[in-house]
Amino acid sequence: MSEPLLQAVNLQCERDERILFRDLSFSVMPGTVTRVEGPNGSGKTTLLRILAGLNDAWSGDLYWCGQPRAGQRESFLRNMLYLGHRPGIKPLLTPLENLRALMAGRRPVSDEVLSRALEGTGLAGFQKVPCRNLSAGQQRRVALARLLVADEPLWLLDEVFTAIDSDGVKAIEALLQQRAAEGGAVVVTTHHNLQLPGMQRIVLGGGQVDDE
Amino acid sequence: MTSNPVRVQPVNESIGVAAAMKAVFMRDIKVAFRQRQDLLNPLLFFVMVVTLFPLGVSPEVSFLRESGAGILWVAALLSVLLSLDHLFRHDFDDGTLEQLVLQPQPLFLLVLAKTLAHWMLTGLPLVILTPVLGVMVHQPGNSIGILCLTLLIGTPVLSLIGSIGAALTLGLRSAGVLLSLLIIPLYIPVLIFGTGTVAAASEGAPVGAYLALMGAFLVLALTLAPFASASALKISMSNS
Amino acid sequence: MWQFFHKLGSPKWFYGIATRLMPWLLVAGVLLLLAGIVWGLAFAPKDYLQGNSYRIIFIHVPTAFLAQSVYIMMAVAAVVTLVWRMKLADVFVKAVAPVGLVLTFLALFTGAVWGKPTWGTWWIWDARLTSMLILLFLYGGVIALDRAINDEKSAARAVAVLVLVGVVNIPIIKYSVEWWNTLHQPATFKLTEKPSMPAEMWVPLLLAVLGLYLIFGWLACLRMQTEILVREQRTRWVKDLVMAGRF
Numbered sequence: 147m148s149e150p151l152l153q154a155v156n157l158q159c160e161r162d163e164r165i166l167f168r169d170l171s172f173s174v175m176p177g178t179v180t181r182v183e184g185p186n187g188s189g190k191t192t193l194l195r196i197l198a199g200l201n202d203a204w205s206g207d208l209y210w211c212g213q214p215r216a217g218q219r220e221s222f223l224r225n226m227l228y229l230g231h232r233p234g235i236k237p238l239l240t241p242l243e244n245l246r247a248l249m250a251g252r253r254p255v256s257d258e259v260l261s262r263a264l265e266g267t268g269l270a271g272f273q274k275v276p277c278r279n280l281s282a283g284q285q286r287r288v289a290l291a292r293l294l295v296a297d298e299p300l301w302l303l304d305e306v307f308t309a310i311d312s313d314g315v316k317a318i319e320a321l322l323q324q325r326a327a328e329g330g331a332v333v334v335t336t337h338h339n340l341q342l343p344g345m346q347r348i349v350l351g352g353g354q355v356d357d358e
Numbered sequence: 359m360t361s362n363p364v365r366v367q368p369v370n371e372s373i374g375v376a377a378a379m380k381a382v383f384m385r386d387i388k389v390a391f392r393q394r395q396d397l398l399n400p401l402l403f404f405v406m407v408v409t410l411f412p413l414g415v416s417p418e419v420s421f422l423r424e425s426g427a428g429i430l431w432v433a434a435l436l437s438v439l440l441s442l443d444h445l446f447r448h449d450f451d452d453g454t455l456e457q458l459v460l461q462p463q464p465l466f467l468l469v470l471a472k473t474l475a476h477w478m479l480t481g482l483p484l485v486i487l488t489p490v491l492g493v494m495v496h497q498p499g500n501s502i503g504i505l506c507l508t509l510l511i512g513t514p515v516l517s518l519i520g521s522i523g524a525a526l527t528l529g530l531r532s533a534g535v536l537l538s539l540l541i542i543p544l545y546i547p548v549l550i551f552g553t554g555t556v557a558a559a560s561e562g563a564p565v566g567a568y569l570a571l572m573g574a575f576l577v578l579a580l581t582l583a584p585f586a587s588a589s590a591l592k593i594s595m596s597n598s
Numbered sequence: 599m600w601q602f603f604h605k606l607g608s609p610k611w612f613y614g615i616a617t618r619l620m621p622w623l624l625v626a627g628v629l630l631l632l633a634g635i636v637w638g639l640a641f642a643p644k645d646y647l648q649g650n651s652y653r654i655i656f657i658h659v660p661t662a663f664l665a666q667s668v669y670i671m672m673a674v675a676a677v678v679t680l681v682w683r684m685k686l687a688d689v690f691v692k693a694v695a696p697v698g699l700v701l702t703f704l705a706l707f708t709g710a711v712w713g714k715p716t717w718g719t720w721w722i723w724d725a726r727l728t729s730m731l732i733l734l735f736l737y738g739g740v741i742a743l744d745r746a747i748n749d750e751k752s753a754a755r756a757v758a759v760l761v762l763v764g765v766v767n768i769p770i771i772k773y774s775v776e777w778w779n780t781l782h783q784p785a786t787f788k789l790t791e792k793p794s795m796p797a798e799m800w801v802p803l804l805l806a807v808l809g810l811y812l813i814f815g816w817l818a819c820l821r822m823q824t825e826i827l828v829r830e831q832r833t834r835w836v837k838d839l840v841m842a843g844r845f
Contacts, residue, residue: 161749203597228456234454238393239385254373299365531746539738539742540760544763546775554777590759597756
């Protein structure tokens with residue numbers, strides 16, 4: 147049994163004087179996909195932001211590769227990819243420029259590889275169009291192109307299927323499975339009825355973790 | 359379907375800090391040049407505020423000669439203040455700020471790169487425009503030179519201190535007014551020494567010491583402000 | 599040690615201590631302040647330059663002094679908030695910021711009242727008064743930021759950052775305002791107490807300062823208690839307290 151990439155112990159989060167969840171414990175093992183479920187306002191996005199390190203209004207313990215995450219900021223951020231509601235795409239830049247800027251802080255990737263990634267998400271021919279002229283779905287696809295070039299083992303994806311057509315959804319599902327098969331781990335929040343074999347589910351609003 | 363296995367990478371397998379800072383800087387410059395009107399707005403504001411003084415107070419040469427440096431400094435301060443709201447706001451709205459916070463490099467250095475880009479896009483053009491406006495408010499040539507020099511040292515301080523306010527008020531309602539309330543008191547020392555240096559120069563006093571002191575302000579702001587902004591950004595991010 | 603620290607951070611523990619401490623603070627503070635002011639106003643000798651009008655320093659100096667030290671105290675609490683995340687430190691900053699604002703305003707007001715007979719005008723851009731005015735702006739900014747952020751924890755931490763930035767700036771502001779003042783109006787009469795002040799003047803002044811400190815301590819405890827009750831309204835101990843009608 148390998149070590150969990152990310153482990154949460156007794157997480158508790160309170161927002162606007164309401165307890166979103168308490169005593170939430172789970173492990174994100176390499177080779178797995180985890181789906182965070184729950185009704186609107188149950189704290190799915192908050193949980194994901196806590197895991198990513200964007201929100202620090204929580205108590206409990208988080209471990210990265212077996213060690214407390216607090217002392218390993220650089221290692222954690224180097225190996226974690228987070229995609230939020232807001233895709234991180236500048237409307238004034240072209241898809242290629244956006245992708246280049248997003249990758250520039252992580253590791254050097256040639257334009258050729260980035261171009262191919264954009265083609266892979268169905269944006270062939272749009273590489274030079276400013277993103278504000280693209281549809282919402284296309285803009286999300288620009289952000290999703292990062293998944294095709296990502297070497298980060300841990301992905302935290304918030305509402306990743308929003309504004310994506312059904313073919314796109316299948317492609318993303320395949321991508322998540324592939325990352326798990328390669329030994330990575332994925333945590334997603336989604337309203338889309340994602341069903342993958344061996345998927346771990348975290349149900350918020352009740353606070354249980356089940357394995358299927 | 360399975361390709362190479364992915365593994366947790368050691369930290370040194372990521373990109374260097376300097377390269378990451380350069381990328382942040384270049385992206386901001388590039389975005390600004392795609393939206394040139396936003397670049398012009400603070401400059402137009404600067405010119406208009408300066409114009410208000412001869413119209414509102416007095417066009418007399420003696421008044422303008424005496425007050426010109428102060429007018430230009432106040433106008434520059436206000437136009438930097440006006441532009442600060444944009445420093446993080448667009449990035450916050452489109453999600454690029456989240457990605458910036460999640461870059462493995464120290465956040466304060468990335469914030470420093472953004473602040474430098476902000477100064478290049480607002481403070482520096484103001485300094486370049488100053489000689490023209492200086493002539494319009496009847497400043498003697500010597501004063502214009504010193505004025506430009508004080509603004510050249512002072513405007514980066516304005517951007518750096520301002521970045522703290524911009525980060526603190528990120529995502530709040532009526533952030534613009536609040537930002538001004540928080541930041542104006544902190545701008546007072548720079549304003550005093552900026553205009554005081556010009557006044558001393560026009561009386562023929564040596565200004566080397568004053569300029570050195572302004573340089574010390576700049577060094578202090580460079581070393582402390584990015585830390586404060588970075589921690590303020592994390593707090594604002596946590597709240598969204 | 600850690601246990602003590604933990605206890606210090608516990609709002610419930612503080613609430614109890616404050617309740618016991620407050621009457622003493624208030625009584626001692628009022629007595630000292632009254633003694634200082636009565637002595638200063640009625641019995642201290644006249645100033646050979648300003649006559650009786652100088653007597654307002656027995657109110658002006660304590661308020662100005664306290665207004666500045668409250669900001670320093672807030673800065674210490676801000677460090678505690680950011681480093682140890684102690685609840686009580688945020689409560690302190692939130693509770694005393696308006697008190698600091700009022701004290702600063704009082705110092706400015708008494709300064710203006712003093713200015714009228716001394717300079718013949720209500721307001722003069724004296725270095726002291728200008729620094730106090732800027733301090734008033736700093737307090738205003740802290741309160742405005744606190745009110746603007748809904749989430750309590752974020753507000754506390756954002757305010758802490760602002761207070762620390764402010765406290766780094768206070769000496770710079772003071773120094774630059776003093777320099778500015780000499781540049782623009784050399785050799786005016788300054789609102790500074792002369793070091794050669796006789797004991798009949800500075801002893802009552804000291805009493806008034808001490809008294810005001812104690813009254814500030816009482817007020818801070820009172821406002822902190824109110825804030826604690828609001829924050830902890832869902833906890834058992836606050837509910838018990840309310841049921842018992844003892845608050």
